[in-house]
Amino acid sequence: MLINHVKKWTLGLSLGLIVATALSSCGQQETAQQTNQTTANGDEACAPEITEIDFGILSTESQDTLKPKWDPFVKAIETAIGRKLNAFYATDYGAVVEAMAVNKVQLAWLGGKSYIEAADRADAEVFARVVNADGTKGYYSHLITTVDHPILGKINIEKGDGDQYVTKNAPELTFAFNDPNSTSGYLIPSYYVFAKNSVDPTKIFKKVIFAGNHEATIQAVANKQVDVASNSSEVLANVEASDPELRKKIQIIWTSPEIPSDPVAYRKDLPDCLKEKVKDFVYNYKDKTILEPLGWSGFEAAEDKDWNPMRELKIGTEILEVQNDAKLPEAEKQQKLKELNEKLETLK
Incomplete structure (x- = not known):
């Protein structure tokens, strides 16, 4: 979960009247340099109120099987972004989408269909897809x-x-x-x-x-x-x-x-500086000892339209189900088919 902490800073500086103006100016320059350096490093300046992020992991296998493979990767992300990353091993695929929808998960590894659901219902934004250990995608x-x-x-x-x-x-x-x-x-x-x-x-x-x-x-x-x-x-x-x-x-x-290989997505409302930290880590991560147990060699950039073929399959399945539904009144059937075909058109 995102945990917001309002940092209260107290200033206990007492400047004597005899302090020279030049010395005060020098101190201000040093403070500005320190602030600029902090901003460049992205430490205190990048959403300091967000101290924890939850990372949703699909239940493709049991948690006992997934956890040993995923924990080292989760720890690597945690180190890179400079804040705690909580792994959420879902009991089923829908649980990740539901958790993302209510902001209980801000970052997730998903499948194509679950990403489509998360994009529609959970404010998810894809930014990467996995590259398999053999280089295939x-x-x-x-x-x-x-x-x-x-x-x-x-x-x-x-x-x-x-x-x-x-x-x-x-x-x-x-x-x-x-x-x-x-x-x-x-x-x-x-x-x-x-x-x-x-x-x-x-x-x-x-x-x-x-x-x-x-x-x-x-x-x-x-x-x-x-x-x-x-x-x-x-x-x-x-x-x-x-x-x-x-x-x-x-x-x-x-x-x-x-x-298409599995997408990795974050919530759209994650602060931009944190998105950049996550992307910079994911795009450049190549540690074989951690990636190979997951079956991967790395990641590449991805965007939402890459999963339009999955959307087309989903709508195509729905069209065939409607067409074959003998109990559905003809007028209602034609209206549903019209709506589904309009959805297909928007993907072209």
């Missing part, structure tokens, strides 16, 4: 199952057509998304696997669950609690490194088009 959504699941005999793994099998045979299958605010765990498969095939995943499967995060969907598949689940290439790579035996149990059956 994107990741993928997957559908996964176990390596010994009977459905693999009916899927062309090399072709990656598991999405077609899943939609055609959904009544016989159980399925897990991770979180409704996840890009790779919900938005991307919702559009490419289900909406484009004019099916509603909540209605066609024998059973659908929301497991909470990517790690949970992997466990649900590995433990045969569900037949198929959505997941992320980033998290599967993390599991490969941290728990290779678990990763060996998982088979990818579908891969999405590339998704």
